[in-house]
Amino acid sequence: MNEEKKEFDALVELYTEIKSFKLNNSAEILENFRSKREPKFKLTDVETNRLNLSSTTVCTYALTQYFELWDENKKSEYKDEFHALNEYYDFVIEGLKRTETSEIELLDEFSIFNILSLLKKIQNEIKNKDPEEDDEGIMQIIRELCKQFIKNEFAFVENSHPFIYYKFLVMVEDWAQEISKDIKEKEDEWKKGKDEDKGELNSFVKEIKDKDSKEIFNYFFDRIYDNAKYEMYRQIALYYANDNTLFDVKRLIYSLLIVDKKDRYSNNLIKDKVLELIFKEQLETTGLLPIGHVVNTDFVIENKQINERPVSANPILSSIECFNDMLTHENLLTDLERYQENFRLTYEWIMKRLRKIPDGKLLGWYAEYESIHTPESWVAGHTLLFLKKYCEMLSELIKKSACKYLQAKEPEELAVTWDELYDSYKIKEYIEYMRSNPKYSSSLIFGPPGTGKSTIPKALAKRMKWHYVELTPGIFLAKGQLNIISEANDIFKRLVRMKNTVIFFDEVDQLVKSREKGGDEWIVTAILPKFADLWNQKEIKFILVTNDITEVDPAVMRSGRIDFILPMGGISWRGRLKIVSDAIDNSNDQIKERLKQEILGDIQLKQIDAINKNSITNEKLRRFLERTNYVPALEIKRIIEILFNKDSWEEVEKDDLYNRFSEGKGEIRSYERTDFRDFHEDLHGVLRSNIKLPYEIPREERDIINIIEDNIF
Secondary structure, three states: OOOHHHHHHHHHHHHHHHHHHEEEEEHHHHHOOOOOOOOOOOOOOOOOEEHHHHHHHHHHHHHHHHHHHHOOOOOOOOOOOOHHHHHHEEEEEEEOEEEEEEEOEEHHHHHHHHHHHHHHHHHOOOOOOOOOOHHHHHHHHHHHHHHHHHOOOOOOOOOOHHHHHHHHHHHHHHHHHHHHHHHOOOHHHHHHOHHHHHHEEEHHHHHHHOOOOHHHHHHHHHHHHHHHHHHHHHHHHHOOOOOOOOHHHHHHHHHHHOOOOHOOOOHHHHHHHHHHHHHOOOOOOOOOOOOOOOOOOOOEEEEEEEEEEOOOOOOEHHHHHHHHHHHHHHOOOOHHHHHHHHHHHHHHHHHHHOOOOOOOOOOEEOOOOOOOOOOOHHHHHHHHHHHHHHHHHHHHHHHHHHHHHHHOEHHHHHOOOOOOOOOOOOOOHHHHHHHOOOOOOOOEEEOOOOOOOHHHHHHEEEEOEEEEEEEEEEOOOOOOOHHHHHHHHHHHHHHHOOOOOEEEEEOOOHOEEHHOOOOOOOHHHHHHHHHHHHHOOOOOOEEEEEOHHHHOOOOHOOOOOEEEEEEOOOOOOOHHHHHHHHHOOOOOHHHHHHHHHHHHHHHHHHHHHHHHHHHOHHHHHHHHHHOOOOOOOHHHHHHHHHHHHHHHHOOHHHHHHHHHHHHHOOHHHHHHHHHHHHHHHHHOHHHHHHOOOOOOOHHHOOOOOHHHHOOOO
């Protein structure tokens, strides 16, 4: 086995291991932290017996990220366990609104930003949440936080921790629309403050109140960016000066996370150097980071007001929390291969430190810097979020490796667009149905050569903004007939890992030739299950094409492998009408209006899809459409372009040109394809039984005879 295959198999094995743990153990671990008193997560503040909002928020966000995964696992006994997600969300909301704080944790600077940086994401995940619900209590807190930043940028002490500013920016970004609306509706509240602050608050409102939500974020980002960049450079200098008392890798992480937001920082050399430095600080034995400095907690929220007083217990950031934010940050870790081993070290520590009781029941994790190894809910939440993000990172690495092996194309590389695709027997409609319905993954398209079958998957991939992979029989036969099965195993092993990809199998009859027509039994029986495996990957769409449907083994077409079987012959008369319309629009300006009037008449004012055959009265146009029923699209376009270009109009009389268009003078007739006509006629007979459409499509929309007849003019 070569090195590439070993690396690919190792990634798949690790990914499978983590995914299995998430499916089978994550719910059990979170269940440990549910309060018996009410359906909330357990208290972490045991001494005061206060309900912990920030812990509940972290665990609730972990729940929102795991629901879909549990739903996939039909065997999981926990998939319906946390049906009261709204209760958790409402608990946090009500906790933030309370004026009496004796029953909930003291909302200090650290905890309030931890909560608000996740709260909107939780809200967005709750599908049955009323979008019109009044969150005035939350907005009142956000308003006061924004005003406090305007007044002193949270600089209660020198060199505040960049974690605070990063979480503040995440909060502003998430709630920007609500903030913009609140400024417009409650302008006076935004201007309230001490006399020494009113001038700056008034200036802020005046500058921002008519701006959109993007400008709201930019206002705060502009004021934070330079300080964050300075702090990043300061930490780099401290590192190289070996100043271990002031250097803190976690401060460096959050400075970088701020600077790298919105692609504002353009020095990728420095960014790569900072990432290199961060992972140099990672402890080789555990994959964790040095403990670092505490995070300042210089104010508290009481009665939805900011009281400027420090809290005695300043929190320490966990390494898992830092790595979570790095993995969540868009486009930070562009070179995933470079950092995979670093995160694997952390993953191994996580699995070693998972607490259990003698009967094997999993309890969860404890904070890495605490001497008492008691599992805590917030640590469990962050750890499960890390496992999810790391698993997604592995999935991306696996796909990247598969894309390279199979020479996948980016959607931007594909020339044909969906709008440019001409229809044939409503094929666009059915492929669109497959695209938008996650229940369906696959289609088999059959028809004579030259119909444009191969353009369908390309246009679909471009429309979906997915990768595109094209497979021909030659790829499977690259190492000879005797090695076709092993080659197919290697190929399909990668295909099933290629999320968000459209896969095109060309000339599939050569790969799974009908056994009744001489196909190899051992090849067909070996490959059939591969199509079933591919069909089970619902984030993949694949299309098979063949010139002759009768040459494909019937077993390929069964449910659980192929969803749609669709014919493709000559393009529909509406498609041909569009070619004419497009050609006229692209013709010389001096003749465009005459062409429109003489050929299209009034119909250019209507949508082509709504035009009825009988409404076309222009004889020249009718004759053109009749004579092009069985002419390939490329030939029609070529002829039309010749007829409608400027030189043609200068060389011949107008009437003669119209006659060429409508009568063809033998030119267009000579391009009629007999195999197109034969295919169309065969669809009325034996080929009709091969067509397969989903039953939920209305009967009139899957009436094959009507579809066949409607294609021609």
